[in-house]
Amino acid sequence: MTVQPxxxxxxxxxxxxxxxxRIDLTCSNGHxxxxxxxxxxxxEFVGVVHRA
Structure with missing residues (x-):
């Protein structure tokens, strides 16, 4: 987990x-x-972004 000011x-x-x-996650297929x-x-803003 990363917290930015x-x-x-x-x-x-x-x-x-x-x-x-930001909470980095990985699915069972490795994505x-x-x-x-x-x-x-x-x-407030909530979203999911792809991580390389």
Whole structure:
């Protein structure tokens, strides 16, 4: 798990501003993905991104 502080940059894997928590996961077939929960100025963002 990775926790990033709330910054005013668009550095989240979801393309959003603010802080986020990234949880790297792997399915039973070996495919990697990351579950992302982000927050910026009261707005919440949730998403899944492919991990290489």
């Amino acid at each position: 709330d910054r005013d940059d668009y550095d989240s894997p979801l393309g959003t501003r603010g802080g986020y928590v 990697g993905f990351a579950f992302i929960v982000g927050n910026h100025k009261g707005a």
